[in-house]
Amino acid sequence: MLIKSLILMLALCFASVASAEQPPDVLDEWVIQAELIVSSEAAECDLAFDTIPEELLLAQGGCCKTCSKGKACGDSCISRSYTCHRPRGCACDG
Numbered sequence: 001m002l003i004k005s006l007i008l009m010l011a012l013c014f015a016s017v018a019s020a021e022q023p024p025d026v027l028d029e030w031v032i033q034a035e036l037i038v039s040s041e042a043a044e045c046d047l048a049f050d051t052i053p054e055e056l057l058l059a060q061g062g063c064c065k066t067c068s069k070g071k072a073c074g075d076s077c078i079s080r081s082y083t084c085h086r087p088r089g090c091a092c093d094g
Contacts, residue, residue, distance in 0.1 A: 063092035 067077035072093050074086030 064090035066094035
C-alpha cells in the first residue's frame with residue numbers, strides 16, 4: 001500500500017494537469033477544483049484546492065441540462081407531476 005501511495009504521489013508531482021470542465025458534484029453544493037503546482041525542485045510538490053459555490057459555477061457555465069417537457073430535479077429532469085426529493089443541482093427549467 002505504501003508503494004502505491006508513493007507511485008501516486010510521484011505521478012501527481014511529475015504529471016501535467018489537463019484542463020477539463022468537470023460537472024458539478026451531484027451530492028454537494030460545493031465544487032472542488034484542483035491545480036497541481038510543481039516547483040523547480042523535483043522533491044517539492046503542492047496540490048492546491050480551490051472551492052467555489054455551485055451557484056457561481058453555474059453562473060459561469062450555465063445549466064448541465066435544460067428541462068423543457070418536465071421540471072428540473074437535481075442534475076436531471078422529472079415529470080412535472082412528480083415531487084422532487086433531490087438537492088438543488090445543475091439542471092434548469094426551460
